[in-house]
Amino acid sequence: MQKIADHLGITKVSVSKALSNRPGVSDDLRRRIVETASNMGYVPGQSQAEKKSYAFVVPKRYFLETDKFYNAIFYYMNNLYMKGNSTLVPVIINITREENVEKKVFYDDFDGIFLAGELSELYINMIHSTGKPIVAIDFYKTHLDVPYVLIDNFYIGYQVTNYLIENGHEEIGFVGNISQTSSISDRFFGYLKALQEASVSLCEEWIISNNDAKSGLYDINTELPSIMPTAFVCHCDMAAYFLSNTLKKSGLSVPDNISLISFDNTEISEAYGLTSVDIDKRDIADTAIDVMDRIVQGKKHHNRNYVSTQLIIRNSVKTLV
Numbered sequence: 001m002q003k004i005a006d007h008l009g010i011t012k013v014s015v016s017k018a019l020s021n022r023p024g025v026s027d028d029l030r031r032r033i034v035e036t037a038s039n040m041g042y043v044p045g046q047s048q049a050e051k052k053s054y055a056f057v058v059p060k061r062y063f064l065e066t067d068k069f070y071n072a073i074f075y076y077m078n079n080l081y082m083k084g085n086s087t088l089v090p091v092i093i094n095i096t097r098e099e100n101v102e103k104k105v106f107y108d109d110f111d112g113i114f115l116a117g118e119l120s121e122l123y124i125n126m127i128h129s130t131g132k133p134i135v136a137i138d139f140y141k142t143h144l145d146v147p148y149v150l151i152d153n154f155y156i157g158y159q160v161t162n163y164l165i166e167n168g169h170e171e172i173g174f175v176g177n178i179s180q181t182s183s184i185s186d187r188f189f190g191y192l193k194a195l196q197e198a199s200v201s202l203c204e205e206w207i208i209s210n211n212d213a214k215s216g217l218y219d220i221n222t223e224l225p226s227i228m229p230t231a232f233v234c235h236c237d238m239a240a241y242f243l244s245n246t247l248k249k250s251g252l253s254v255p256d257n258i259s260l261i262s263f264d265n266t267e268i269s270e271a272y273g274l275t276s277v278d279i280d281k282r283d284i285a286d287t288a289i290d291v292m293d294r295i296v297q298g299k300k301h302h303n304r305n306y307v308s309t310q311l312i313i314r315n316s317v318k319t320l321v
Contacts, residue, residue, distance in 0.1 A: 004036050013053045013087070013109040020051060052111040053087040054292065057127065060094045061216025062117035068266045069236070069281070070116050073137065076285035077114070093119065095214050101126045112292050115139075118181040133295040135288050139182050147295065149288045149305045153183045156277045156309050157190025160261045161233055163275075163311065165198045168320030169231040169259060173206030175243055176235030180213045184235045187263065191233050203229070210242050218242040224250060230320065231259035237269040237276055240316075244272065255318035265312050273314045283307040 001019070005012040010029070018025050018033035019042075025033070056077065062070050074090055081088045089110070098120045107113060112133040115124065124144060128134065134146040164172055174191050176184045188207075195202055206229045210222035220242055234240035240262035244254045254260050262269060265278035287305050294301040 055110045057091045058116040072281040153186035154190040157187035161194035171229035173229040173232045177209040234262040259317040
């Protein structure tokens with residue numbers, strides 16, 4: 001099929017649709033594909049009509065080589081679809097494409113679309129207008145009536161802050177741009193709830209961000225507060241890792257001077273001994289595919305699907321009591 005696609009200058013998905021007599025290609029293109037396939041000696045198998053293709057759409061800023069959260073989700077989903085003889089195509093959206101919405105015809109080749117990570121309102125609305133089945137992963141929008149696969153970010157933000165408080169910390173900062181994603185803002189508000197319940201004061205100077213909202217890149221040269229807290233809740237492992245290096249440049253060490261706690265439990269947290277919330281990325285993959293299958297098959301499904309989490313305790317938090 002790839003040879004047919006290369007010969008005609010089209011996608012392999014279009015070839016698959018034409019040969020399995022599915023909608024999504026014009027009659028003229030279907031005729032040319034069938035003729036080319038016949039000339040090249042291609043004989044479609046019985047299972048061809050059962051094959052489906054899906055898009056895994058994710059902003060480039062969340063799919064960086066150094067950040068393995070969405071990479072891992074894609075890996076597990078792709079493995080599951082390959083076993084089922086279907087295709088999952090990564091569609092990495094840079095900030096230019098996200099802000100200058102491309103034609104939706106690109107998505108006509110897919111049977112369904114997974115949105116992983118929070119895209120711009122314009123891009124989300126464009127994808128929604130395709131009428132394709134959509135499953136959103138790790139974010140939510142009140143106006144977007146689609147199924148979501150979510151983590152209870154409010155609770156885990158509350159949980160990790162309480163863990164710091166239980167270990168004697170009363171001066172606790174937060175690392176993350178709370179206007180960037182619903183995940184970060186929910187973790188922040190969980191952090192606030194824990195502070196309030198424990199009558200621990202909030203210091204606005206201790207709320208910092210060390211990554212660029214558009215590119216997703218982290219900065220080791222982030223300006224630190226003039227008076228430091230004893231601990232930081234970091235919105236993800238990568239934010240914690242870069243903050244630890246910023247602290248090191250300033251002569252401070254983790255956890256002797258500053259304690260850090262984070263989220264995602266990616267490889268970097270294990271490598272550097274970060275206490276982190278494990279988010280079951282395999283569970284996210286399984287759930288997202290199950291929900292998509294239910295939509296495609298016309299079965300009932302839940303619009304809010306939560307996956308499990310677990311606090312993994314390592315050595316980045318110092319006990320002060």
